[in-house]
Amino acid sequence: MWRxxxxxxxxxxxxxxAILDLLGRVDAVHGLYYVLMHGVFHAWDGGLWALRLPSVAATALAAAGVAAVAHRLVGERAALVAGCVYAVLPPVQMYAQEGRSYALVAAAVVWATYLMLRERWVAYTLVLLAGCWLHEFAALALLAHAFTARHARGWRWSAATVVALLLPLAAVSVRQAHQQLGWLGRPSWQDWAAYAVVGGACLLLARGAPRDLVRVALPLVLLPPGLLMAVSLLNPWYVDRYVLYALAGPALLAGARLAAARGWWPWVLAGALLVPFGIWSAWLRTPESRKDDVLAVAAAVRERARPGDAVVFMPSRRREWLLSSPEVYEGLRDPALAAGPTASDSLQGTELPPERIRAGLLASPRVIALLDPADQPLDPYPREAAKREVLASRFDLCSVTEVRGARIALYTPRGDCPPPRRSPAGRGP
Known part of the structure; x- marks a missing residue:
């Protein structure tokens, strides 16, 4: 599990x-997803299985939706291939096994696309609106759908309804945008390169593909990510997972071209691509594929903690590393905490003023500090500076343990570091 x-x-x-109180202050964009997951955990508190099963099911549903679109526009053979192509794409596999909303959003957009082709406008409105309320950037799919259905009067009414009913969420999330997206930078050259490679490949696949399919698939892969990246040059809002549903476009085009291929070489090429995809897929199922591993951090803290130990998070947002392991966190003293996440209607809680943090640390016999990796920049805020100053001036650093995406440091007052552990005699330190 990562952060x-x-x-x-x-x-x-x-x-x-408490969820509604939180959404009034932060994370409204994920509000419907949190409510859905609350229902899942209420029905079955199955840990990581319960956390990720909705994403697994949604990815299967999205792959079926890609197949349904291809079946309607091309035929059965293209449907089977397109659905399989979508399922094996590495980004799709990544978010199929992650407890966040992106797989559900992709399923909603794909099935809304199918309903658009069937001109089932009430169902289209409801499904796309659900996707937008799961994550409002699903609304960018309307730009792609406009190229296919802009002359249909029913689509215009549906699009207007979706936009109108999304406005309340947009109004709240815009007020939260600074704290919600403040960590983002402008798209990197790697983002632009990836967009160019995928877009160029889709333009090549579109040559000779059925025209109706191209009118659906090409706008879907080009417009939502392209527009979001362009907007992010001014307001950094782009992350590839926000428009995961765009990958339905290349899956549709690849499925149609492979289904129509004559000879063996297209299938050999597709089979060759499965080798790096398989390696990538295996890597995605390791802790190294994520920025950190909160369960590993909690296990390392559990191993080192003693009754009465203080725990300090540097920076404070890393309190998230222990919040999903309450049996570990509740056994420690948090001298910087003013109010917990639920009491403060926040994600990581609120902290005391610097002088009170300093006093709390000085009264601690041992401090377990949870820090970012050494190559990460230090937060300049007064509270974070106070933590660093007290630990550096009044404590000894006894040990540092690196866990995926984190460091766990043990501090004691000057001269109180425990002796280093020794191996059995004759085996060295």
């Missing part, structure tokens, strides 16, 4: 009233 999944876990375990 974003930990947010899902701890928010979904709050009461419905």
């Amino acid at each position: 974003d999944e930990s947010v899902t876990w701890q928010v979904a375990h709050r009461s419905p009233g």
Whole structure:
């Protein structure tokens, strides 16, 4: 479990009233997803299985939706291939096994696309609106759908309804945008390169593909990510997972071209691509594929903690590392904490003023500090500076343990470091 999944876990375990109180201050964009996950955990508190099963099911549903679109526009053979192509794409596999909303959003957009082709406008409106309320950037799919259905009067009414009913969420999330997306930078050259490679490949696949399919698939892969990246040059809002549903476009085009292929070489090429995809897929199922591993951090703290130990998070947002392991966190003293996440209607709680943090640390016989990796920048805020100053000037650093995406440091007052552990005699230190 990494930190974003930990947010899902701890928010979904709050009461419905506490979730609503939180959404009024932060994370409204994920509000419907948190409510859904609260229902999942209420029905079955199955740990990581319960956390991730909705994403697994949603990815299967999205793959079926891609197949349904291809079946309607091309035929059965293209449907089978397109659905399989979508399922094996590495980004799709990544978010299929993650307890966040992106797989559910992709399923909603794909099935809304199918309903658009069937001109089932009420169902289209409801499904796309659900996707937008799961994550409002699903609304960018309307730009792609406009190229296919802009002359249909029913689509215009549906699009207007979706936009109108999304406005309340947009109004709240815009007020929260600074704290919600403040960590983002502008798209990197790698983002632009990936967009160019995928877009160029889709333009090549579109040559000779059925025209109706191209009108559906090409706008879907080009417009939502392209527009979000362009907007992010001014307001950094782009992350590839926000438009995961765009990958339905290349899956549709690849499925149609492979289904129509004559000879053996297209299938050999597709089979060759499965080798790096398989390696990538295996890597995605390791802790190294995520920024951190909150369960590993909690296990390392559990191993080192003693009754009465203080725990300090540097920076404070890393409190998330222990919030999904309450049996570990509740056994420690948090001298910087003013109010916990639920009491403060926040994700990681609120902290005391610097002088009170300093006094709390000085009264601690041992401090377990949870820090970012050494190559990460230090937060300049007064509270964080106070933590660093006290530990550096009044404590000895006794040990540092690196866990995926984190460091766990043990501090004691000057001269109180425990002696280093020794191996059995004759085996060295």
